[in-house]
Amino acid sequence: MIKKLLLLCVFLKCAVCFAETIKTDVLVIGGSASGTAAAIQCARSNVKTMLIETGPWLGGSMTAGGICVLDANRNFQSGIWAEFRRHITTFYKKTPGYDTTLNAVLRYEPYTGAAILKKIADTVKNLTYKLNTPYTNLKKDGTGWEVTITEKNEPVTIKARVLIDATELADAATAVGVKFDAGTDSRTQTGEALAPANATSEIQDISFAAIVKDNGRAADRTIKKPEGYDPAAYSCLKGADVKKLLANSKLPNDKYLINWCANQYTVSVEQLTPENRAQTFKKARLHTLGLIYYLQTVLGYKSFSLEEYNTPDKLPYIPFIREYQRANGILKFTVDDIYQPYSRPNKLYRTYITVGDALPMQAYSDDKNKVNYPPFPAYGIPLTAFVARDAENLVITEKGLSVSHLANGTTADPAVQMTLGQSAGATAAFLAFFKTTTKNLHARIIQGEVLDHKGYIFPISDIPFSDPYFRAVQQVCATGLLQAVFKPEGDRVAVIFQPDSTINTADIKPLLNEYYTRAFIWFNQNKPGERFTVGNLMSFISDVTLTDPETLKKIMQKNWQTTYKFKTTFDMNRPVTRYEFAALANKFINPFARRVDLTGRVMN
Structure with a gap:
């Protein structure tokens, strides 16, 4: 009898182990650049978070893929991206020749980048991550999700309220039936003037990068000729300034990307x-091994050896994927939304939750697929880009965003991916914290969470995070009350605030009328002139807040340079500056508090 009971206990114990279930608020599938940032942000937003990654490193293309020279988002050092940059710069600050300038191009060895991301993740409460962990049986579970992983050769079920697909190739979203677009969109599909007349199936090339080390002139590290090697495959390097290419891709410790x-x-x-x-x-x-052989034997760099990765061929764990397929979302974010954010039918700029400034990648073997982009602006990415139309409580990052083919060329940049990952995390945390679904997303709350964690929601580059009114400017710009100014700078367009400029009444009147029911009456009664003055602003604040005008004037006059730290003098007759307007409007009439829907329409 006792033996039978012992056998029953053992059987029950095994059954419990076999049926182990882990519950979490948010499950992130994919430790990519965006997935790692998303998981960190979710956990910092005080929701229980788990990340699973099939490979051995965190960071995706920027570590496991070897893309470790990052030019983008240097002027938008936001949140987790800024934190990562600081750790890299601190690590290498004593390395001879390393550029520690605040907004220098970021360069690092991939292993170091992965180690730093792991170190950051290890310090975050509410976050569990699992590397080398494949998953199966991903399925819906009510309004949440269920997925099976294997640990110690046993299946483990994970149940989560919210799922983030941060895989490089949108594999999780594909598995649950999300519909995607692929290839180039036609002009009629997206309305983009730069799009071709007809859609095609073409996507950008992939690349296996290589990290090589210079072992000195006398060394010969020539590899065995790779299978199928053809020197003609590397003809694009004929006539190229290889020394310049190497200088541009130099890494610490005599290595090159x-x-x-x-x-x-x-x-x-x-x-x-x-x-x-x-x-x-x-x-x-x-193909990449052939390039290394070509570099060693034809171009004379025999001292270069492949480094960094514990793979049989010493190449990165994963390729750099620039494009695959893009989710069919509630709305599609296009390059027209980037070039002309204020004149579009939908005011998606009001729902920006992250920013980027990468130039569009165009990696095509055939030049006929390349697009002649005009100088490219810094941009924000709206909340709708992260949400699939046909999958509740699924947030999508990486190259699966709901964007057009042309917009994908810029959002796929790894530095941009890290910043958008943080905002994807804030979105998932909102869903988990409020126990709601993607049908009830609240852009203003999510934007506030991003700002709380030192992120940008609007691509203004001339008001740094250190400015006391950074948040005010970000929030007022997100309402559209003050529009950003586009300033061409070569092949880029800076998006700036111009804080010392003054305001035309005609520019803000339509927006004030949209946001405040009393504004129409105020304009009829006060009839402000062409330039909106400090006195006009005081009067409008008084009217909206029902504050006695003389009392408000005295308060403002007393605090203008002391409490508010304005450098100008208080003068009711002077045109108000954009900086003063943003600071005071945000503080006293708070247009950012007005809720907007996912199209940017102000909700009553």
Whole structure:
């Protein structure tokens, strides 16, 4: 009898182990640049978070993929991205020749980047992450999600209220039936003037990068000739200034990132499907190994050796994926939303939750697919880009965003991905904390959470985070009361605030009428002149807040330079500056408090 009871206990114990279930608020699938940032932000927003990654490193393309020279978002050092930059700069500050300038191009060894992300993640409460962890059986569970992983050769079920797909190729969203677009969109599909007349199936090339080390002139580290090697495959380097290419891709400790035209490997959407992926990646790896052999034998860099990765061929764990398929979301974010945010039918700029300034990538073997982009502006990315139309409580990052093909060219940049990952995390945390669904997203609350954690929600580059009215400017710009100014600078367009400029009444009148029911009466009664003055602003604040005008004037006069720290003198007849307007409007009439829907329409 006792033996039977012992056997029953053992059986029950095994059954419990077999049926182990982990519950979490948010599950992030994919430790990519965006996935790592999303998981960190979720946990810092005080919701229980788990991240699972099939590979050995956190960071995705910016570590495991070797893309470790990052030019984008140097002027938008936001939140977790800024934190990562600071750790990198601190680590290398004593390395000879390392550029520690605040907004320098970020350069690092991929292993170091991965170690720093792991160190940050290890310090975050409410966050559990699991590396080298494949998943199966992803499915809906009511309004939440259920997924199976394997630990110690046993299946473990994870149940989560919210799922973030941060895989490089939108695999989780694909598994649950999200519909996607792929290839180039036509002009009629997106309305983009830069789009081709007809849609095509073309997507950007993938690349296996390579990290090489210079071992000195006398060393010979020539690799074995790779299978299928053809020097003609690297003809794009003929006539190229290889020394300049190397200088631009230099890393600490005599290493270089090789991620040039010759790394590119042309693929189709079909070749990136799960069943074809392994074979495609094998061929792409051989293509990059051929480039290294070409570099050593034809170009004379025999002292270069492959470094950094514990793989049989010493190439990165994963390729750099620039484009695959893009979610069919509630709304699609296009380049017209970037170039002309204020004249679009939908006011998506009011729902920006992150920013970017990367120039669009155009990695095509055939030049006919390249687009002649005009100088490219810094931009915000709206909340709708993260939400699929047909999957509740699923937040999508990486290259699966609901964007057009042309917009994908800039949002796929790894530095941009890290900033948008933080905002994806804030979105998922909102859903988990309020126990709601993606049908009830509240842009203003999510934007506030991003700002609380030192992020940008609007791409203004001339008001730094250190400015006392940074948040006020960000919030007022997000309402549209004050529009940003586009300033061409070569192939880029800076988006600036111009704080010392004054305000035309005609520019703010339509917006004030939209946000405040009493504004129409106020304009009829007061009839402000062409330039909106300090006195006009005092009068409007008095009217909206029902404050006695003389009392408000005395308060303002007393606090103008002391409490509010304005450098100007208080003069009711002087045109108000944009900086003063943003600071005082945000404080006293708070247009940011007015809720907007996902299209940016002000809700009554």
